[in-house]
Amino acid sequence: MQPYDSFCIDESLIKFMGRLSFKQYIRNKKSRFGIKLFKLCISPCYTLAIKVYAGKEANAELNVGSKIVLELSEPYLDCGRTLYVDNWYISIELAESLNGRQTHLVGTLRSNRKSNPKDVTQKKLKRAEVISMRSFSNILVLKWKDKRDLYMLSTKHNSEMISIDHCGKYIEKPKVVIDYNLGKSSIDLSDQLSSFPTHCAAILNVENLIKKNDIMLPEVTMNHDFVKAGRSRCFKWYLKRVGHMHKIIQQKCILNV
Numbered sequence: 001m002q003p004y005d006s007f008c009i010d011e012s013l014i015k016f017m018g019r020l021s022f023k024q025y026i027r028n029k030k031s032r033f034g035i036k037l038f039k040l041c042i043s044p045c046y047t048l049a050i051k052v053y054a055g056k057e058a059n060a061e062l063n064v065g066s067k068i069v070l071e072l073s074e075p076y077l078d079c080g081r082t083l084y085v086d087n088w089y090i091s092i093e094l095a096e097s098l099n100g101r102q103t104h105l106v107g108t109l110r111s112n113r114k115s116n117p118k119d120v121t122q123k124k125l126k127r128a129e130v131i132s133m134r135s136f137s138n139i140l141v142l143k144w145k146d147k148r149d150l151y152m153l154s155t156k157h158n159s160e161m162i163s164i165d166h167c168g169k170y171i172e173k174p175k176v177v178i179d180y181n182l183g184k185s186s187i188d189l190s191d192q193l194s195s196f197p198t199h200c201a202a203i204l205n206v207e208n209l210i211k212k213n214d215i216m217l218p219e220v221t222m223n224h225d226f227v228k229a230g231r232s233r234c235f236k237w238y239l240k241r242v243g244h245m246h247k248i249i250q251q252k253c254i255l256n257v
Contacts, residue, residue: 003042003076008084009069010187011053012037012194022054030195040072045189048076065089070097077101082156084183091115095139095155106180109141109151117141121151128172132159144174152176 015031016023024036036053049072059067069089082104090107092115098105111121117133125131125145132142142152142159157176164173 001042001046001048003048003081005080006082006084006183007040007042007048007073007076008184008187009038009040009072009089010086010184011088012039012187012191022052024053038068038072039187039190040076041187041190043186045186045193047190062093063091066091066094066097069094073103077103079103082106082183084180086184087151090153092135092139092141092153095153096137099137099139099155104154104156106154106156106176106183107152108180109153111149111151116151125149130159130161130174134158140176142174142176144177150177152180 011026013024013026013029013031013034013036015034017033020035022035023033025033026036038051038053039047040049041047051068051072057064057067062070065085065088069083069085073083077098078101080102083098083106085105085107087108087110090105090109091113095105109116117135120131120133120141120143123131123143125143127145127147130142130144132140134140138155140152140154140157140159142154142157144150144152152174154176157174157179160175161172162175162178163170164178
């Protein structure tokens with residue numbers, strides 16, 4: 001499988017509470033402790049490459065973010081595609097490296113990067129105002145004021161503004177911001193799908209809720225088949241049992257009200 005015209009790279013955290021030398025703690029993740037992965041995803045939610053973060057990766061020429069981006073995206077460069085990353089990876093030096101590999105770079109930018117143009121980062125804007133600057137190597141740095149200052153870097157966009165419908169009101173937003181949100185949607189969907197519990201875990205959660213609320217379940221008399229391998233009942237029987245538990249919980253909630 002190959003990316004069509006764009007792909008994105010971001011990190012994910014696989015929950016793990018055991019002992020491990022490279023176990024990571026990320027405060028803003030749902031599962032704060034676990035194994036950190038760097039993923040390369042394409043639309044709609046496919047993961048093409050994974051790199052496990054096992055500790056510091058020293059490199060005198062590149063920072064860790066740029067090194068990971070170049071390593072994961074190596075098979076998909078030199079084809080005119082667009083790479084979307086967040087502000088942890090992106091830098092003007094990375095954009096110049098990818099320009100030489102015929103690959104566009106789009107992403108959010110940290111205001112304290114050394115190579116950022118000060119005329120853009122230090123400019124104070126009112127809400128909905130925008131300022132941008134383009135280098136000789138075709139790298140655009142843009143600053144847009146919404147609720148807060150937003151910095152963007154792109155090698156394929158300009159400072160074009162687009163009118164969009166937001167909660168019944170039309171607002172002006174830079175096209176680079178809209179394309180970035182669309183480009184990062186594949187890895188967001190991939191993380192959502194990987195965070196969903198399995199059917200067995202969902203059944204256990206419902207059964208624990210039943211026990212916690214002291215709900216007495218009647219005997220289930222419906223006919224069901226057993227799976228040959230193991231002692232677990234068939235999947236359809238489990239679905240009916242879970243639906244029956246939900247009805248009992250709803251009835252008890254109504255009575256309590």
